[in-house]
Amino acid sequence: MNVTLKDVAARAGVSRSAVSRTFTDGASVSRKMRRKVEKAASDLGYSPNFLARSLTTRRTKLIGLVADNYHNPVFLKVFDLFTRGLQDRDLRPLLVNLSDETDPLKSVQMLKQYSVDGVVVASSTLSTDFAHAFRDAGVPVLHAFGRNVGTTQLHVVGIDNVECGRMAAREFLARGYTNVGFLGGPPMATSTKDRASGFLNELSDHPKISVSNAYADAYSFNAGRETMRKILNTSPAQAYFCGDDVIAIGAMSAIRDAGLSIPGDMGLIGLNDMEMAGWANINLTTIHQPIREMVESSIELMVSILDDPDRYPEVRMFPCTVVERGTLKPR
Amino acid sequence: MNVTLKDVAARAGVSRSAVSRTFTDGASVSRKMRRKVEKAASDLGYSPNFLARSLTTRRTKLIGLVADNYHNPVFLKVFDLFTRGLQDRDLRPLLVNLSDETDPLKSVQMLKQYSVDGVVVASSTLSTDFAHAFRDAGVPVLHAFGRNVGTTQLHVVGIDNVECGRMAAREFLARGYTNVGFLGGPPMATSTKDRASGFLNELSDHPKISVSNAYADAYSFNAGRETMRKILNTSPAQAYFCGDDVIAIGAMSAIRDAGLSIPGDMGLIGLNDMEMAGWANINLTTIHQPIREMVESSIELMVSILDDPDRYPEVRMFPCTVVERGTLKPR
């Protein structure tokens, strides 16, 4: 069986409290006592049980990491950064996959049963209902890659999707495209809506530019490819702003299959700057999302929220930048 | 504060045990009592605290999911399948990132402190020391994507990497290549070694075939690309067996940049059959690893291990198959 407090206390010939205090920082233990206990503990190979401890301290150091997009390679990077960052701060991620879950309350209840200290909802597609459900249940929550919904009281770390749409539009304008399109992800995703709205809004000041839009039914290569195929059968625009790099890469494949060249016959700009976008055989011009910085900031914010659960809700927006590669004609 | 057993008991006017029994299946509770308790519980919004429960039941339903490769997109799929599969069985994955951890004991201690019921080490590169450390600590452990080390007593689910090497060699032979190479991942990874050994061994029966090998220093696009670049500056073979699709795709990019065609000037075969390998602009001939089936099997095996921790160690090997696409010349 496992070594417990009691065993250590018995071996050291002291009370259980003494042992407990030795492993609680900030507790008062004499030098002699500490040595005695530590000796006994290491003889026995003791280490305190976090879960038992959490009953009285009310801290599990468990953080629920909730995600719903396990197809976009970008999220692997997100997981990597989150797990490392949390580990560095002595926190542990409890992973939750919401891919086919639609009821926020079920996941809230699950995570409450495990007494997580906080929850990070990491998704650009998930409705804010999920984050709100946690908040309403009294669980500290933060929406990473979320959207700035001005009216609600929620911690959010994200990018300004509307502004990204504008940036893409401005790139097109600066390059003299006159007939452009938006090729978004799932039309219901908030990120898609925001990107489209920024894009269209910026172009609406330029009546001579014609604009169209289309939506892929998923943030995936195949969805991007199929949608572009259909577009090519009708009357395509000169350049497309794609809602995500992976969609852009799918579109790229359809365009090349049709015997067209990029950027000669058609321009493309993506969004995310996933690693692959920089691969030499892809070389996609795209809008860089500062994933590392956002994750780091999310973790820091979460740590402060744990310190002060009543901390006033904060929306942290990160600026994106255009990464010029080879899929738009020169300015 | 949170609703506890006591609150429910008080409201229902019954003892705490009665409430506990209502929420423990297999316990004896009368119909009337159950109704009374359930009413009180739902009035108060009570749900039992898993961690407190685990103290006496000695089951947390927490499974440590240990991984060290957060760069290969295949692992995103692995995470997806694992998290869903575990959730379906009412288990929760506690994610551990071992990317820069070298001391097995530290992670063992950490997971023991959280009383995980079991650990899945999901990695084809991690040394078996990690899995052994868990086993020696008395934690049920399973090595997924591991290697068949005949002598050690450990549950393993994996592919036969040696046989994969052989398959690649046979493909080359069947197509009449006479000068071939192995382009592996990190030379220290057990998977790399096994693939190389099968490949070389199969070819050793054919003395007229010349064989070379090279190693990329990571399972990544850039490593594959760089390594192939160097190869092209010397005297390249006619076809390469790459230790992973992502390396193959990197190599592909270097080959095309050098103005060579695939499979005209050089043949490539990968390993994994990651989603991207099937993308139209990549179309990589590769060896398919049945990820879904392996993960499913791992989870089932883990569940049985939890049922019977002394279960006799089992090595489950999954056969791989060649997926013919467009990067080898026709047979």
Next chain:
DNA sequence: AGGTGGCTTGCACCCGGTTGCAAAAAAACG
């Protein structure tokens, strides 16, 4: 020596649950 104050220590109770046991209640039996 006696008094005083500051650390240490152990006791006992608590965290939120589970469970063996025996008493109480209900059901089955003659």
Next chain:
DNA sequence: CGTTTTTTTGCAACCGGGTGCAAGCCACCT
């Protein structure tokens, strides 16, 4: 209807550990 058997129920102890409180210890001071 009383008796025996089976279920239900509550008590109390326990899981592994934290912590307020008061007693014990020690050093220091007068």
